[in-house]
Amino acid sequence: MPSLKVNGRVYDVPGSADAPLLFALRNDLKLNGPKFGCGLSQCGACLVLVDGQPVRSCVTSAGAVEGQEITTLEGLGTLENPSRLQKAFMTEEAAMQCGYCINGVILRAKALLDQNPKPSEGEVRLALDGNLCRCGAQNRMVRAVLRASREP
Numbered sequence: 014m015p016s017l018k019v020n021g022r023v024y025d026v027p028g029s030a031d032a033p034l035l036f037a038l039r040n041d042l043k044l045n046g047p048k049f050g051c052g053l054s055q056c057g058a059c060l061v062l063v064d065g066q067p068v069r070s071c072v073t074s075a076g077a078v079e080g081q082e083i084t085t086l087e088g089l090g091t092l093e094n095p096s097r098l099q100k101a102f103m104t105e106e107a108a109m110q111c112g113y114c115i116n117g118v119i120l121r122a123k124a125l126l127d128q129n130p131k132p133s134e135g136e137v138r139l140a141l142d143g144n145l146c147r148c149g150a151q152n153r154m155v156r157a158v159l160r161a162s163r164e165p
């Protein structure tokens with residue numbers, strides 16, 4: 014039974030420590046921000062932050078991140094009070110086409126802006142390169158990240 018610190022709260026999760034972190038978050042804690050896409054570390058839909066670093070939760074065991082700070086999309090903001098990045102994606106640039114990949118894209122962007130608050134367009138494109146989007150919203154996503162960086 015791993016003990017996980019998620020979005021500032023500590024939970025004793027009932028599943029095995031060997032189970033994927035993604036299952037602990039979605040099934041046990043009912044946090045549905047992280048998505049099951051490929052399950053093979055290929056798409057980025059399951060991304061969470063662990064101590065501020067992007068981690069693919071489908072291939073990370075829950076036990077491997079005990080004691081570390083886990084942040085899911087729910088930890089960034091709410092519908093009523095979205096974070097700067099969420100607002101840029103949801104409304105200003107309308108960059109959320111499917112809602113499936115977007116979890117990983119926003120968390121990847123947060124990790125980037127935390128390290129590099131004023132990235133160039135090229136740096137944003139490079140950071141988002143590992144997060145797959147199948148529906149052509151990538152340019153809007155890049156604009157959303159740049160907008161959030163320019164207009165805190």
Ligand code: FES
Nearest residue numbers: 050051052057071
């Ligand atoms: S579901 Fe984890 S990388 Fe695709």
Ligand code: FES
Nearest residue numbers: 111114146147148
């Ligand atoms: S917006 Fe999610 S796959 Fe394109």
